[in-house]
Amino acid sequence: MVDFSVEKGQLKSIIGPNGAGKTTLFNLIAGVFIPSSGRIYFDNKDITSKKVHQISQLGITKTYQITHVFPRLTAFENIRISVQSRMSSFNFWRRVGTFSRINKKAEEILTLVTLADSHDRPASTLSHGERKYLEIGIALATEPKILLLDEPTAGMSPAETIEATKLIRSLTDQLELTVILVEHDMSVVMEISDEVMVLNEGSVLAQGTCEEISCNTIVQRVYLGERNE
Amino acid sequence: MGKNNSIKTVWIALLIFLFLPFILSAPLATEMLIYSLFALGFNILLGQTGVISFGHAAYFGLGAYFAGIALRYFGSSVWTSLLASIVVGGVAAVLIGALSIKKKGVYFAMISLAFAQMFYFLALSALKKWTGGEDGLKFIPILKLDFPFHVDLASPYPLYFFVYFIVALSIFAIWRILESPFGRLLQAIRENEERTEACGFDTTMAKFISLVFSGIFSGLAGGLLTVYLGYVPVTTLFWMTSGTVVMMTILGGMHSFIGPVVGASLFLLLQDEISYLTDRWEMYVGAMFMALVLLFPEGIVGTIKDKIETKRKRVQESQWVGDVS
Numbered sequence: 062m063v064d065f066s067v068e069k070g071q072l073k074s075i076i077g078p079n080g081a082g083k084t085t086l087f088n089l090i091a092g093v094f095i096p097s098s099g100r101i102y103f104d105n106k107d108i109t110s111k112k113v114h115q116i117s118q119l120g121i122t123k124t125y126q127i128t129h130v131f132p133r134l135t136a137f138e139n140i141r142i143s144v145q146s147r148m149s150s151f152n153f154w155r156r157v158g159t160f161s162r163i164n165k166k167a168e169e170i171l172t173l174v175t176l177a178d179s180h181d182r183p184a185s186t187l188s189h190g191e192r193k194y195l196e197i198g199i200a201l202a203t204e205p206k207i208l209l210l211d212e213p214t215a216g217m218s219p220a221e222t223i224e225a226t227k228l229i230r231s232l233t234d235q236l237e238l239t240v241i242l243v244e245h246d247m248s249v250v251m252e253i254s255d256e257v258m259v260l261n262e263g264s265v266l267a268q269g270t271c272e273e274i275s276c277n278t279i280v281q282r283v284y285l286g287e288r289n290e
Numbered sequence: 291m292g293k294n295n296s297i298k299t300v301w302i303a304l305l306i307f308l309f310l311p312f313i314l315s316a317p318l319a320t321e322m323l324i325y326s327l328f329a330l331g332f333n334i335l336l337g338q339t340g341v342i343s344f345g346h347a348a349y350f351g352l353g354a355y356f357a358g359i360a361l362r363y364f365g366s367s368v369w370t371s372l373l374a375s376i377v378v379g380g381v382a383a384v385l386i387g388a389l390s391i392k393k394k395g396v397y398f399a400m401i402s403l404a405f406a407q408m409f410y411f412l413a414l415s416a417l418k419k420w421t422g423g424e425d426g427l428k429f430i431p432i433l434k435l436d437f438p439f440h441v442d443l444a445s446p447y448p449l450y451f452f453v454y455f456i457v458a459l460s461i462f463a464i465w466r467i468l469e470s471p472f473g474r475l476l477q478a479i480r481e482n483e484e485r486t487e488a489c490g491f492d493t494t495m496a497k498f499i500s501l502v503f504s505g506i507f508s509g510l511a512g513g514l515l516t517v518y519l520g521y522v523p524v525t526t527l528f529w530m531t532s533g534t535v536v537m538m539t540i541l542g543g544m545h546s547f548i549g550p551v552v553g554a555s556l557f558l559l560l561q562d563e564i565s566y567l568t569d570r571w572e573m574y575v576g577a578m579f580m581a582l583v584l585l586f587p588e589g590i591v592g593t594i595k596d597k598i599e600t601k602r603k604r605v606q607e608s609q610w611v612g613d614v615s
Contacts (some may be wrong), residue, residue, distance in 0.1 A: 091488065115489035129488075131481035134546075142478045146490040150475045151499070155468045157474055201490055 062099075062264055067207070072233050072240040074250045077260035078283070083243040084126060086260070087209045090241075091123040092116040103207070117146070120206035124213065126243075128192040130199065132185035136176050139184050139195055141167035143202035167202065173232070174198040190221045194228075201232070207239045214246055226252050251275070259283075296547035299591075300465060303551055304458055316446035317518075318562055322555040323450075323457045324514045329538045329550030330464055331507030336536075337544035338468055339500040340480030342395070345402030346535050348386065348409050349379040349505040351527030353512025355413060358427040358522040359420070368435055369444065372456070372513045379509015380502055382409075387501040392494055403529060410527040443517060453514055462508055465547065467503060476500050508535075530600035537579050543589025552591050 062085060067073050075083050088094045090101060091225040092113040100109045108116055131139050144167045145160075158164070171177050179187060184195060193213055200208055213229065214222045230253040231238050243252050250257060250271070257274045259266040267277050274280055325470055328350055335341045342499045353375035360371040365448040384480040390401040413452050421427055435441035477557065479487045487493045516522050525531060534557070542553020560578065564571040586593040 113487050114490050114492050117488060122490075125485075129482060129485045131478055131485065134477065134481055138474070142474055142486075143473065143489045145471055148471070150471045150491065150496070152471045153473075156466070156469050157471055159552055162470065194414065199485070199489065 063260070064099075064259055065265060067239055067241055067270065069206075069239050070237060071255045072230070072242060072253055073258060074242045074244055074254040075258050075260055076244060076247070076250055077266070080262070081260040082263040083260055084211055087123050087211055087241075087243065090116075090207075090209060091121060117203060120204070121209065121283075122200045122203045122205035122207070123209035124196045124200045124211050125217065126211040128189075128196045130184040130192060130195055133183055135181045136179040136184055136187065136191075136195055137167060137171055137181065140170050140198045140202050143167075144170070145200045145201055168199050170202050173201070174228070177191045190217050191227075193217060193225065197229075197232075201236070205238065207241065210240060210242045212243055212245060214244065214249055222246060222249065229253060292528070297465060299546075299548040300461055303501055303548055306560040307454060311447065314559070316450045318558065320446075320450050320453050320518050322558050323453050324511050324518060325535070325538060325554040325558060326459045326551040327460055327514065328508055328511035328535055329505050329542070329554040330461065331511060332535045333539050333544055333550045334464065334468070334476075334507070335500055336539060337546075338473065338480060339476040339497055339498055340483070341500070342399050342536075343402040343501075343504075344399045344529070344532050344536070345386075345404070345406030346504070347527050347529065347531035348402070348406035349382055349508035350512040350515075350531060350535070351406075351413070352382050352409060353379045353509030354516045354522045354526040355421060355427060356509075357513035357516040358430055361430045361433070361516070362427065363420075365431075367437070368517055369437065371517070372510060375509045375513025375516070375614070376506050377509075379505040379506075379507070379512070382509070383502040383505025386505075387498045388515075391498045391501060405408055406527065406532055407529060410524070410529070413524055413527050421519070422522075424524060426524050427516075430516070430522075432518055433517055433520065444520075449518060453518060456510070456514060460510060461551075464507060468547065472496070472499070478530045532538065539589075541579060541582060543590055543592035543595075545589040546586060546595060548591050549591040553589060556590065 063082070075086065077083055085094065089096050092108070092111055092115070096109065100107055102108065103119060103121060106119075108119065111119070131142070134142070141163060144163050148163070171180065174197055176191060176194055176198065179191060184192065187195060193216070197210070197213060210229065214225050217225060226249045229240070229242070232238065233253075240251070242254065254271055256268065257271055258268045259274060259280050261283050266283060267274060267280050269277070307319065307323065310322070328346075331349075332343070332346050335343055357371040357375040360366040360374040361368070366374070386405050390398055390470065393401060414423055433443035435443060441448045441452055443452060456502065466475075475486070475491060475496050477495060478491070483493055486521040512526060538554040538557045539550045540553065541557055542551065543549030557575070560575050561571060564574050568574065582590070588596060
């Protein structure tokens with residue numbers, strides 16, 4: 062049973078032990094699962110029973126914990142097709158190269174996620190870290206109002222993690238996004254979150270600012286304490 | 291699928307086909323064109339969208355039969371009969387798609403096979419009076435074109451160039467569709483349907499429309515077969531025809547635009563050559579097909595493309611090393 066909300070422009074992190082239900086929560090919001098009870102509202106609209114692609118069109122986009130890209134397509138095309146999602150694709154005649162606005166936007170996002178050099182490389186040939194950036198790029202291309210980031214720094218080296226963390230915070234500010242971030246890396250969470258929510262076994266254990274959460278003894282025992290073992 | 295490179299391969303193929311009836315024979319070259327179109331239509335669904343159908347004989351065969359019915363029972367012109375084959379291909383795809391496109395992978399393949407077999411048995415026995423049953427639809431009047439100018443379609447070379455004209459137009463149409471935003475959407479679905487949906491695309495509708503385009507061009511190929519043969523064999527609806535188009539497409543390479551054309555043409559050439567040598571040509575062609583798929587999973591065109599790509603990378607790397615030293 063989870064009851065929570067996010068304010069526009071916030072970066073809210075969700076932490077909790079494995080199996081707490083963080084990715085499930087994302088899947089519920091994004092429309093992959095339907096909740097057995099309760100409702101989900103976005104901008105005062107009930108989106109509980111909407112389909113995945115409809116929710117994306119409304120402005121909620123999620124990324125995947127294990128990168129879920131378009132392997133044989135180039136890095137550029139991965140992002141370009143995502144940009145294309147904001148226009149009607151039932152155009153069977155004009156050649157894709159002629160849509161300059163879409164191509165320009167895709168180039169911008171590719172550069173934003175530092176992958177401009179990998180423009181023509183198939184996504185399957187990218188390194189793990191590069192693919193995590195591509196993952197974010199594909200999500201950004203859909204012009205989301207709410208971005209659900211599922212462990213964006215998982216598997217990254219410490220150096221990559223620092224870079225990625227900075228990028229996520231700057232994108233949130235630059236593009237005025239609302240971000241919900243699932244993370245295991247506490248340094249990332251403490252660095253950039255406006256608010257933190259702790260999940261455990263499908264329920265909210267605590268919510269608050271970074272200081273409040275790190276001082277919360279129950280959280281320390283259940284989650285942060287667990288991590289020290 | 292390559293962007294500007296693929297149109298070059300189309301021009302090269304069309305150039306070769308201009309001379310092919312004189313190098314091989316007009317009938318064989320005509321069949322190559324017809325099955326190339328069938329395979330290209332089929333590959334809109336398989337190679338581009340990633341959906342496998344085991345029942346594409348339905349569109350091909352219905353296209354052939356409806357063209358034949360138009361010609362024989364309604365005395366229509368060749369143009370009208372081809373229009374009928376296009377329409378029935380599309381309508382059949384709409385009906386079959388509405389009932390099955392949401393099914394995943396192998397389930398869709400099996401349902402498509404079931405539909406095709408249903409049409410086969412309708413033609414074979416239930417509607418025998420109209421379709422001629424086992425013998426096929428015969429007694430189609432001698433074919434000719436009167437508009438825009440007179441063409442004697444009973445003669446092999448005029449017939450060939452008429453088929454060439456229709457197939458060439460169709461190839462350009464298919465190319466435009468695949469290079470459009472819609473075509474790119476289909477590719478994305480092939481690569482990762484779940485992600486495509488998460489990006490905000492209605493992937494079910496896109497797959498449905500892909501099937502309809504596929505049915506239209508496969509139906510047209512069937513209609514052209516009727517014009518070419520002068521009758522409609524019942525095998526056009528048989529499951530082996532569905533299997534043959536799959537083999538042709540994979541042989542040529544399903545991830546390139548021109549692959550299906552190469553695959554269909556080579557398959558027919560092999561079939562023709564080997565059937566001179568032995569009655570058991572199906573066994574040899576089948577064995578050859580298996581060997582080719584195991585050795586070259588991306589098909590002939592796919593393998594050639596990979597080799598060119600690897601060579602290009604090696605040249606690039608050696609140049610880079612050269613700069614450093």
